[in-house]
Amino acid sequence: MKVILLSDVKNLGKKGDIVETAEGYGRNYLIPRKLAKEANTMNMNQALQDKKVAEHRAAQRKDEAVMLAAQVEKVTVKLKLKVGANGKLFGAVTSKDVAEALIKQTGLEVDRRKIELNDTVKLPGSYTAVAKLHPEISAKFNVIVETDEN
Template identity: 50%
Template structure:
């Protein structure tokens, strides 16, 4: 029996998939728990339309992420830190510091968990930070660490 999954089901398929299952499994498990619906011609057309719409939305999100990544590549951020004797930092510079600087200087709001600073920040200098804009798209910005 062909069914269309309404939600993800482990080891069976993902939402919107049209799959072949045994009639007993469909009638006794999938239908009562509203995990799947029967694959009639009308339901198949609706499922294909929804899948096409989801793919267009995903493509649009990817295009927007590419555009944002291209804009972020041009950005350079300066962060003022306290320096102790011997040129050592008090504390550390983290993704939160970079996110705050981006918000303050350029009004760009990025989640601190999506920012990864390459190399350990030990003192004054220039460092690279990688920002995960989209699961498959990243942008690299330059971070200048300056003394107060």
């Protein structure tokens, strides 16, 4: 029996795949649990159309990520933070701090969960951060931590 998967099924396939299964497995397990639908001509055409739309959207997201990466790589983010008597920062600089400074200084919105700092930032200086904008695309940019003289 041919079925179109409506969600990922372990050891069978991913969402949107058209797979051949045993008659009983398809009728008694996959279809009642809304994990698959029968692969008739109408459902096949719909699945192919959905797949084309998904591929087009993925290509658009990748193009947007490439453009954003080109902009982010040109940026240098400057942070002014208070420093203790020993020259260390009060706490460490996190990806959230870098993301907020990036938005404030440039207007480029990058999710804080996609920004990674290579080193723990506890001292003033220059550091490199990586923004993972897409599974295949990442952009490196500089983060400069300065002392705030207030």
